Amino acid sequence: MITTSNLSKAYNNVQVLNIEALEIPKGQSFGLVGNNGAGKTTYFSLLLDLIQPTSGHIESNGVLVSQSEDWKPFTSAFIDESFLIGYLTAEEYFYFIGDLRNQNKSDVDALLAQFEDFFHGEILNQKKYLRDLSKGNQKKAGIVAALIGNPEVIILDEPFANLDPTTQIRLKGIIKDLAASKGVTVLVSSHDLLHVTDVCERIVVLEKGEVVKDLETNEATLKELEAHFSGEVIA
Amino acid sequence: MIKQFIGLEWKQFKRSSYFQKGLAIKILMFLGVLYFGGIAVFLGGIAYFALKKMLPEQDPITVVNNFLIFWFMADLLLRFFMQQLPVMNVKPYMVIPVNRPTIIHYLLGRTSIHFFNFLSLLMFLPFSVVLIVQDYPVINVICWFIAMLSITLVLNFTNFLINKSNSVFYSLLTVLASFVALKMYNIFDVTIYFGQAFNALYNMPYLVLLPIALLVVIYKLNFNYVKSDFYLDGAISQKIKEADGLELNFLNRFGKTSTFLKNDIKLIMRNARPKQVMMMSFMFLFYGLVFYTQQTYKDMPAVLAFASIFITGGFLLSFGQLVPSWDSEYYKMLMSQNIPYRQYLESKWYLMVFAVFVSFILATPYLYFGVDIYLMILAGAFFNIGVNSFITLLGGALNRVPVELNTKAKAFSNTNGFNPTQLLIGLPKMLLPMLLFYVPYKLINFNAGLLVLGLSGVLGFVFKNAIFNLIERLYQKGKYKTIAAFSEKK
Known part of the structure; x- marks a missing residue:
């Protein structure tokens, strides 16, 4: 589904990302971990054509993302709060995104109905603009908005941060379900090793912009990751 | 502590985004400030002679006094729109060991260094100087000038008390509009009464104590208001508006x-x-x-x-x-x-x-x-x-x-x-x-x-x-x- 080749990004000759080859098959739940500055968000931004690669390219479903815009209809993302429109209410925002993705009001409503649990009564009918919601609630709205319009690729940057425990558990269920039963390719980054091993079939560790580990998730993965990251702290 | 606050304030000013811009913008901004400041000084300075020429039978200070009420009302209206208590600035100080009163004095004090207050200063100072040069009684002019500044600051602090309520704003607007309308249609000239009040301030210099006392009172009110409710969800909260149900x-x-x-x-x-x-x-x-x-x-x-x-x-x-x-x-x-x-x-x-x-x-x-x-x-x-x-x-x-x-x-x-x-x-x-x-x-x-x-x-x-x-x-x-x-x- 997503093929990365010889991709690099440098700012003022300082390399922040350098991935020789990375292949993410369709329907995989893919986890990206790494310390601050490892290049996770940079990689996601390149995937969304928000920044230009210094060299190399990413191909998504046969579309070169830096050349054509044809990847947009089947891709959606929530990177940070700047993906929200602060002066809209949550509903207005969902309908707006729905409009952009050719979903009418009832399509959106049907989707939202599935996430009533996830919203926990704090998102819909609040008479509040998104900018006045708490960080966690903003995140909930942003994540669900990324699910509108049956995307085939969903990119979530640190979706677990700021969420309350109940919502974290529910989000894990949602992500697993997307990949397993709907064949959606989900890309997630996280600082929480436990969550990411729970959710992702495959975990890639980035360090200073390079892939240092590429693991198929199993029982030993969490231990291995913990060892890797604690080792770094000592060294 | 206040000294450090001032230091921080200076850094904020110097490092703010609008000083980080290119030289061209800095020059333009400088010219802009000069322009507006210049207009104010010019208006203040020339007002005396202009009024004298337009209304030769009246004393310019009386004319000015008669119109002051509109100036101050407009001032308050503008403040309502543009000026808010800069609460974001005090958030970091709330949890460090500084006395609350110190923080509040600082918070309120720094609002007096605001463009609107300078505008008043720039208008009234040249006018007063011209008056003195024109052999008006020095004591009267100085006291009048101090009174004007005090009233400006009174408005400055009044604004923070009423700022969070829209109804106050609309009633103020209505009052102002009706004053103007009444005067225009010659039904009732409210300016006379306010004019008399302002004239009294000029004629009886000791009355300057009145606006000063008012300033002290309103400052105290502000102080108490902020102090009694010095919480993030209290006096120093920012307005959160309820969402309107716009469908379009x-x-x-x-x-x-x-x-x-x-x-x-x-x-x-x-x-x-x-x-x-x-x-x-x-x-x-x-x-x-x-x-x-x-x-x-x-x-x-x-x-x-x-x-x-x-x-x-x-x-x-x-x-x-x-x-x-x-x-x-x-x-x-x-x-x-x-x-x-x-x-x-x-x-x-x-x-x-x-x-x-x-x-x-x-x-x-x-x-x-x-x-x-x-x-x-x-x-x-x-x-x-x-x-x-x-x-x-x-x-x-x-x-x-x-x-x-x-x-x-x-x-x-x-x-x-x-x-x-x-x-x-x-x-x-x-x-x-x-x-x-x-x-x-x-x-x-x-x-x-x-x-x-x-x-x-x-x-x-x-x-x-x-x-x-x-x-x-x-x-x-x-x-x-x-x-x-x-x-x-x-």
Whole structure:
């Protein structure tokens, strides 16, 4: 589904990302971990054509993302709060995104109905603009908005941060379900090793912009990751 | 502690985004400050002589005193809009070991260093100096001057007490409007009573104690108010408005574009900054009054053409020049969404065209100045729709300054979304119509000028698609730069 080749990004000759080859098959739940500055968000931004690669390219479903815009209809993302429109209410925002993705009001409503649990009564009918919601609630709205319009690729940057425990558990269920039963390719980054091993079939560790580990998730993965990251702290 | 606060304040000032800009902007801003400061000083200085000439039988100080009430009311109204207790500044100090009173004194004290207060100072000081030079009694003048400053500060602090309630604002507005109306229709001249009060302040210098006492009281009130409720959800909270249920379904007829159109209207209605721009553009409607009433400009039709552009183009010029900055806060999202740039831009264009149309209707009273003027406004409207709207959008492709939507622009820090490119792009918007009118006017006649001006607009309208293709390409090309600039932290 997503093929990365010889991709690099440098700012003022300082390399922040350098991935020789990375292949993410369709329907995989893919986890990206790494310390601050490892290049996770940079990689996601390149995937969304928000920044230009210094060299190399990413191909998504046969579309070169830096050349054509044809990847947009089947891709959606929530990177940070700047993906929200602060002066809209949550509903207005969902309908707006729905409009952009050719979903009418009832399509959106049907989707939202599935996430009533996830919203926990704090998102819909609040008479509040998104900018006045708490960080966690903003995140909930942003994540669900990324699910509108049956995307085939969903990119979530640190979706677990700021969420309350109940919502974290529910989000894990949602992500697993997307990949397993709907064949959606989900890309997630996280600082929480436990969550990411729970959710992702495959975990890639980035360090200073390079892939240092590429693991198929199993029982030993969490231990291995913990060892890797604690080792770094000592060294 | 206060010393450290002042140190921090200085750093904030020096390192604020508007000083981090290029030299050109700094110079422009400096000139701007000089200009406005100069106007104030000039008005204050010349007021005495002007009044003396216009109303020779009255003492200028009396005339000024009679009108002071309007000055102060307007002052309060403006403050209500533009000035808020700078609460964000104190948040970091709430949890460190500093006495609350110290923080509150600092919080309140620093509000006295505000543009509005300086404006008053700049107006009253030169006027008072002129009075003294003109052999008015020194004690009286100085006490009067101190009284004026005290009242200014009283307003400064009153504003914070009433700032969170809209009803106060509207009642204030009503009172002011009725004062003006009553005076205009000679029913009841309220200025006399206030005038007497202000005159008394001048004639009996010891009365200066009154406004000073008032200042102390209102400061104390503010202090107590903040102190009694010094919590994030209390006195130093910021207003959170309840969401309005705006549906705007009637816009659906615009098809795909309506998605953005609806959004843009919400943007304007729900954010402080665009609301301000909206009001500004309303003021442009009155631009004609400045030019059409002056004999000097009667024989300079090119200047009149210039004015006509402004009458219908206020919104277009002031809102349009900040496309796409208005969407800077969520531009990344828009760019990763499944949208053609075209629709996004077209929505902005419709909005501007609509505004020109509304302005034109509102400009109907200009018929009073004759059909020629009115036709000129019409030609100007055509030009605005067919040419200026496109130039504005073109300029937007080069505009990479993020705008904070819900932060009101402060006077003089309004460089948020202002750069030299804008200025350069702005020139043809004003010079082109003058030229288009003036050349055929000189060569043929007045009507030919109007025709050419109007037709240029029609021409632009005809080639709308081609022009939009060009604009779209330009935006597409600058995409990465724009995204990077918009996501820069301020």
